[in-house]
Amino acid sequence: MSLDERKLDVLRAIVEDYVATQEPVGSKALVERHNLGVSPATVRNDMAVLEEEGYIRQPHTSAGRVPTDLGYRLFVDRLSRIKPLSPAERRAIERFLAGALDLDDVVHRTVRLLAQLTRQVAVVQYPSLARSSVRHLELVPISTTRLMLVMIVDTGRVEQRLVELPGPVPDEAVSDLRRMVNEKLVGKRLSDTPPLVQALVDEVAPDIRGTMATLASVLLETLVERHEERIALAGRANLTRGSLLDFQGSLRPILEALEEEVILLKLLGEVDASTLRVRIGDENEIDNLRSTSVVSTGYGPGVTIVGSLGVLGPTRMDYPGTIATVRAVARYVGELLGNN
Amino acid sequence: MSLDERKLDVLRAIVEDYVATQEPVGSKALVERHNLGVSPATVRNDMAVLEEEGYIRQPHTSAGRVPTDLGYRLFVDRLSRIKPLSPAERRAIERFLAGALDLDDVVHRTVRLLAQLTRQVAVVQYPSLARSSVRHLELVPISTTRLMLVMIVDTGRVEQRLVELPGPVPDEAVSDLRRMVNEKLVGKRLSDTPPLVQALVDEVAPDIRGTMATLASVLLETLVERHEERIALAGRANLTRGSLLDFQGSLRPILEALEEEVILLKLLGEVDASTLRVRIGDENEIDNLRSTSVVSTGYGPGVTIVGSLGVLGPTRMDYPGTIATVRAVARYVGELLGNN
């Protein structure tokens, strides 16, 4: 049985009311608050159908209805009206991000802003290394057998790594190495560098080949193994907004999940298309987060995507508003990165 | 009226039992679990005195007693027996920290370890810049009017900052600047550098004085304004351990406080003596954390202190255990830093 127009209206009304009040919504209250043009009894019939189809459910017999994950999904996909940001919000975003000094600053401001605007937990991934290009590599001797490798990429990220050398290396050799790696790698996308790094080891003079090999392995480790992604988080306190029931009673699994970088990365999803993505409740692959929804999107200068950001909250969230905010913030951040 | 030995025993027993069971402890249960050698009635009399003196209180008339902040204070200062770490714990600490690659790694491992061992929220401050010495300064041209300033200090921290120059500067000038700042600053403690930086501006050739001045101001900002402290946190999920009553009902204020870097720094306290510090409940200056206790201490190679670390939990915490763990972890981290 397909749902006619009015049934969809009813579902939309239920979602909106439930999100607003956080209480199961009954047929009578519905017709009062939305002018559906029909009586409560009719709405009840519609509700029965919606329930049968799995879009809403009753917490208990004598209670109103609550949307299911499926219901939210339908709402997000087909029923929600786009909610434009208020000028005040736009201004807030602009002003808040404008003063940023460097990448760290941009990311921190962004994540706080997101948390504040959506009143939820915000997650921002630093521009991914894999999608950036090398701007400069610096080698700083720390002792005769130790180097500090500092890599600066075009998105502004700076990564450093201590390199333990197999044996002492004179300063001139370090200079040589510095010159060589820079010549070979600067301007290249990090995802393209592994073969180049490999080639370097082969080309280098035999006397410093061992050193170069060590350096190369550290480089590869830093560049390729994408676990070098970094993430900023804010707004955890927002989890305590609303009743505890939002998260089936305990914040514990959620707080735990939020401490695992790996999980957060999975949660933001692959930084693929710039399309905004909404994962509702059970759609999340992470068990601890089955009772939450995640709205995420990629960001970057222009059309290229260098990282992603998003927010996490109860399935009972204001989807239209959240979606609008996440999208807007991502766009501003992208622009900001372009200017750098 | 002063408290005799037995009353102190009673207080100790109350604290230990309450920490273990999380329930108000009555006179009968007390004599059963600890062999105090007296009857419940006697204990009741002692309790009455302890209550009058403000060390314990009754949640309600027909309930057992619960320690007050003052009671915990007395317990920590005079009653707790030192609880040596188990060999297993020692080994865990050693093994967990041994594999660390660089400073970031050390800090992250430490904070996780602390959270895990104490089952509370762990806080670790990165080695304070002010207490470190400059190892190397690097200037990387980003564009003709932009430099990336990278500072490496002896504790392994690496700070970077974007410098907007007043006008275009040729590469040779950058090299000159690099040489000059390094000559002047390497090996100096950061807290001693401000006058040196100032002097640099005066000494420099007039044609690049403007550039140097800009660079100097960024340097001073990075070095002096100690808001450049960094902090790592872990174990927030542990706040949900035990009943919600531990934190008078809501985690919200605590989670909020934990998101503010400034507050965390205040919480760790001045990195003064290496003495371990316990702040119990109301002793905390931060309003949001009046229902928590903080155990913190400084750490550093040898006797010098470069940062501090600690844990935060309910006032009802295992003080002896926590204190022992915090102290041990701090010592290990200090050693580790010394080896670098």
Next chain:
DNA sequence: ACTGGCACTCGTTACAGTCGAGTGCCAGCG
């Protein structure tokens, strides 16, 4: 196809009663 009416369900709230842990006090004992 929609509506009004009605019986029914069931969670919530209020109230009364019981239970028991724990207390304070006191008289008695060594």
Next chain:
DNA sequence: CGCTGGCACTCGACTGTAACGAGTGCCAGT
């Protein structure tokens, strides 16, 4: 004088009952 056993008392926790009411499903009527 300090400790103890005994006892009356308090008060929260728990239980059972009853009334309430929001909300439902169903059905007959328009």
